[in-house]
Amino acid sequence: MESHRSNTQLIKFLQQELSISATSIAMALRHSEQDRGPLHMILWQYGLVSLEQLEQIFDWLEG
DSSP states (O other), X not given: OOOOSOHHXXXXXXXXXXXXXXXXXXXXXHHHHHHOOOHHHHHHHTTSSOHHHHHHHHHHHHO
């Protein structure tokens, strides 16, 4: 299931709705470039979002 929403929109959602810090997002962005994974999965893999937050991200991506 591929989303048409941009990383910029996702980052805005992460910061405004889930209160994820800019530092956490920046670290995840660096890792997503290295690991070639989607930003939301990198955040989860590194423990920067909870499973509940990950579910909210998936709901947002589908919306």
